[in-house]
Amino acid sequence: MERRYAADRVDQKESKHGEVPCRSLEEAAEVIRSQQGESIRIITYKDTPAINIHLSHILDSMKHYHLRSTEVYHILEGKGSMEIDDDLVNHRAWDDDFSPTWCPSSSLW
Numbered sequence: 001m002e003r004r005y006a007a008d009r010v011d012q013k014e015s016k017h018g019e020v021p022c023r024s025l026e027e028a029a030e031v032i033r034s035q036q037g038e039s040i041r042i043i044t045y046k047d048t049p050a051i052n053i054h055l056s057h058i059l060d061s062m063k064h065y066h067l068r069s070t071e072v073y074h075i076l077e078g079k080g081s082m083e084i085d086d087d088l089v090n091h092r093a094w095d096d097d098f099s100p101t102w103c104p105s106s107s108l109w
Contacts, residue, residue: 028055036061045069063106071099080109 030041039056045068052069063083073082079092084105089097099105 035059058107058109060109061107063104065102065104066099068101070101071105073097073099078109080107082107 028040028042030044032039032041037056037058037060039054041052041054043051043053045052049068058080073091073096075091075093075095075097077093079090082089082091082097082099082105084097084099085103091097
């Protein structure tokens with residue numbers, strides 16, 4: 001079966017949300033590497049303030065918060081814990097979670 005992406009089906013210039021790109025992993029805008037892991041930035045704030053989509057491999061992250069965005073997490077594989085505000089939550093593959101704007105969070109994998 002041929003793999004298709006949203007960009008194959010949508011004329012970006014006619015989108016009601018403006019010119020938001022639809023990218024495959026191979027076309028990702030940025031790859032960020034740090035002590036905390038690796039993040040492939042598929043759609044970033046530079047593309048649109050509405051949403052950011054990153055595929056991240058997190059080792060451990062320092063507690064932090066975001067001024068303008070909610071982070072939504074979907075765990076693809078492995079298991080670990082996330083500290084969201086002051087709650088420690090255990091996760092495994094296929095779990096979902098989120099961290100609202102201004103809410104301190106960190107991950108331990």
